[in-house]
């Protein structure tokens with residue numbers, strides 16, 4: 001429970017958008033507290049964009065605005081664990097947003113401790129998943145912190161009311177009404193609301209944020225190399241995680257790869273219609289799984305597929321910092337010991353095809369698999385093997 005008079009300082013998860021800008025102003029008025037605004041850059045802002053957010057936050061009433069580039073940490077400690085686990089929600093969603101929230105929560109926890117702040121606010125609505133992820137994330141990292149979600153109880157019901165409040169209070173808002181609600185980071189973009197709310201209609205062309213440009217028709221052949229389950233090089237060139245994601249997002253977007261249009265089952269019990277674009281996630285995940293099929297023994301591979309489902313549910317549900325997620329990640333890391341090698345694929349308009357793979361840890365044996373000369377497989381073992389293994393269901397007598 002928040003006791004209004006006790007709130008001296010508030011840390012805000014801030015983006016500089018309409019919701020969090022109004023929230024900043026509104027909180028200052030209501031609680032008369034010192035406000036600290038925190039913004040994690042997970043998609044790569046220019047210096048000008050960064051400065052704009054800082055200026056805007058200060059002008060709206062923050063005492064301090066922190067913007068930090070967290071892309072490298074995001075890729076290494078959030079995206080890669082999910083990639084290694086082959087975590088995908090409901091078959092299509094690579095969970096860019098869901099993976100980003102715990103990182104933001106951990107930075108909020110850090111700054112709450114640093115500045116001795118006991119109240120942390122976010123700008124999520126009462127209907128979405130992100131409120132669950134921010135709050136669960138923070139509560140699992142720090143004691144003695146209360147989270148505040150003004151959008152669940154303030155007086156504004158619509159965007160128009162927020163715009164009116166912003167105008168009245170000289171809060172800078174970007175011109176033009178927004179058609180969709182977006183959440184974007186280096187692992188993908190999520191698009192919802194507006195005309196997408198009728199799932200019987202196809203998405204308008206302007207809904208696609210990354211893949212809506214000119215279609216690249218000529219094929220692109222790429223080789224992606226992995227070391228212990230994470231991508232380390234493209235076409236033989238060693239690159240940092242952020243650079244790999246950016247390169248594959250650019251290439252994949254040009255080929256319009258990585259779109260999804262799904263009805264999603266939210267944590268709070270409702271269905272929503274969402275679009276996703278995640279070209280790099282789609283390409284890297286497919287290559288990763290392809291390599292796993294070659295280097296993992298059958299049992300581990302299949303066990304891991306079951307685990308992927310549980311892992312993705314934990315992540316989707318905001319339970320990143322739970323003992324179970326950490327234990328599953330530890331298991332996954334053991335399985336990735338030999339997921340080293342290269343996968344070659346051809347990117348085409350709208351899709352791609354994996355055409356070859358090599359690994360020093362491959363357990364594919366050509367001499368066992370071949371139907372040609374050099375076959376080392378002992379065929380005589382098959383008869384007894386089958387009779388024994390089906391004894392329990394074979395007709396007797």
Ligand code: ARG
Nearest residue numbers: 097098129181182183190192
């Ligand atoms: N439905 C997705 C999730 O819960 C994406 C939410 C992104 N937010 C947005 N404003 N579009 O992970």
